[in-house]
Amino acid sequence: VAEQSTPGWVKVFGIVALVVVVLLVVVLVTGGHGPGRHMLGK
Amino acid sequence: MILAPSLRNLALTAHVTASVGWLGAVAGFLALAVVGLASDDAQRVRAAYLVMEPIGWFVLVPLAFASLVTGLVQSLGTKWGLFRHYWVLFKLLINVFATFILLIYMETLASVGDVAGDPSADLGDVRNASPLLHAALALFLLAVATVLAVYKPRGMTRYGRRRDGERAVTMS
Numbered sequence: 001v002a003e004q005s006t007p008g009w010v011k012v013f014g015i016v017a018l019v020v021v022v023l024l025v026v027v028l029v030t031g032g033h034g035p036g037r038h039m040l041g042k
Numbered sequence: 043m044i045l046a047p048s049l050r051n052l053a054l055t056a057h058v059t060a061s062v063g064w065l066g067a068v069a070g071f072l073a074l075a076v077v078g079l080a081s082d083d084a085q086r087v088r089a090a091y092l093v094m095e096p097i098g099w100f101v102l103v104p105l106a107f108a109s110l111v112t113g114l115v116q117s118l119g120t121k122w123g124l125f126r127h128y129w130v131l132f133k134l135l136i137n138v139f140a141t142f143i144l145l146i147y148m149e150t151l152a153s154v155g156d157v158a159g160d161p162s163a164d165l166g167d168v169r170n171a172s173p174l175l176h177a178a179l180a181l182f183l184l185a186v187a188t189v190l191a192v193y194k195p196r197g198m199t200r201y202g203r204r205r206d207g208e209r210a211v212t213m214s
Contacts, residue, residue, distance in 0.1 A: 007197035010128045017135065 045119035057116045060108035061191070065184040067101045068177055075174035084165050091158035091168055095151040103148070106141040113137060126202030129190045136187045140180055147176055 045053060071094065078090035113133065117124045125131055150172060158168045198206065 007128070007195065009195050010132075010197050013128075013132055017132075 043119060044121065045115075050116075050120060053112060053116045053119060057109065057112035060105055060112050061184070061188070064102070064105035064109050065181070065188060067097070067105055068180045068184060071097060071102065072174065072177040072181060075177050079169055079171060079174060087165060088158045088168055091154050091170065091173075094173060095148070095155045098144070098148050098151050102144060103141075106137075106144055110137050110141060123202065123205070125199055126205060127194075128197040128199060129193075129195050131199060133187050133190050136183050136190075140183050143176075144180070 074090045074094060074097070078087050081087050081090070114124065116122075117130050117134075122130050124134065154170050154173065157163050157170075
């Protein structure tokens with residue numbers, strides 16, 4: 001029965017992964033990050 | 043297709059070498075990033091940022107792809123499969139994510155190198171915390187992938203459970 005359910009570590013990893021991806025998308029979309037930000041006056 | 047034991051060992055050796063090599067290369071890159079931020083020697087600071095892009099193209103990117111390809115061979119050629127076990131799936135996601143970010147980040151490393159190579163650029167403009175941050179995050183991700191590979195925490199995906207069920211029915 002235990003094998004049929006999703007293990008706790010998978011749920012934790014899934015939530016962390018989701019948060020990281022959402023944060024990345026937000027940061028990239030809002031322009032607060034990315035290669036262009038590192039170009040010094042170019 | 044399940045690999046023969048000798049080929050399986052060869053594939054495993056290649057995968058461990060590429061993956062742990064990638065981890066070690068990122069650790070070396072992190073050391074460079076620290077030198078770039080902390081050193082008082084202007085030439086050393088510029089040199090640290092100048093070598094980041096070549097290290098990226100000639101060491102990090104090849105090791106990232108080698109880790110990905112050997113990982114695919116290793117998973118598809120063994121009982122583990124690519125989508126059957128959560129630990130394999132998460133390793134794949136970490137690898138693809140880290141490789142994708144690395145490829146995007148190569149553009150930043152090129153611009154960081156351009157600034158470092160410009161003699162008129164102020165040392166304060168040459169110093170950049172971004173490589174340190176990205177290398178630290180990459181090191182953390184690759185360490186997590188290594189832990190997953192060693193501990194292989196249990197847990198099968200829905201796809202894996204279905205495949206196991208189909209195999210049990212076929213064998214009965």
